Amino acid sequence: MPHIELRELRHDDQDAAFQAVSASTSAWPRATFDDRDAFDRWTADEKVDARAIVEDDTVVGVAAALEVNGDREILLAVSPSAHEDAPTEALRLLTSQEAERPLYACVSADDQPSHAILARIGFVEHERDGDDVVYVLPPTLE
Numbered sequence: 001m002p003h004i005e006l007r008e009l010r011h012d013d014q015d016a017a018f019q020a021v022s023a024s025t026s027a028w029p030r031a032t033f034d035d036r037d038a039f040d041r042w043t044a045d046e047k048v049d050a051r052a053i054v055e056d057d058t059v060v061g062v063a064a065a066l067e068v069n070g071d072r073e074i075l076l077a078v079s080p081s082a083h084e085d086a087p088t089e090a091l092r093l094l095t096s097q098e099a100e101r102p103l104y105a106c107v108s109a110d111d112q113p114s115h116a117i118l119a120r121i122g123f124v125e126h127e128r129d130g131d132d133v134v135y136v137l138p139p140t141l142e
Helices: 011-023 036-044 086-097 112-121
Strands: 004-008 048-055 058-068 071-078 103-108 124-129 132-137
Touching (some): 004 086, 036 048, 103 112
Parallel strands (some): 071 103
Antiparallel strands (some): 058 071
8 A cells, every 4th residue: 555644735735636626536515616716715714624635745635624513524535546545544544633523524425435434434424414424433432
């Protein structure tokens, strides 16, 4: 497996990150952008903590955490050209960097690959919201 890491999304990552998001087959409703300007505004929003998903020195996607209705929610979009384990590893890294629990994720009901990735990390279905499924990573007992 290639080396996967998350890093702060830098200005020089924006082109590759937007291309990865545009090519992504994932259906995370809060990672859908009509154009590059909308993507740039979203990543610049102080409420969004966007990180580049880097596979062996190449930006292959975006992972982010943001406040949604008072809850902490995560999302990611990964290019189809990335290694098949990249989404799972990126999500694992993101959840380890986000200390707040419960942690939520919202994906399209028909996005089966994302459902499988969330389940592998320990997310469980929380509720259905129209065409979307909200998952939660509950607090753990220590």
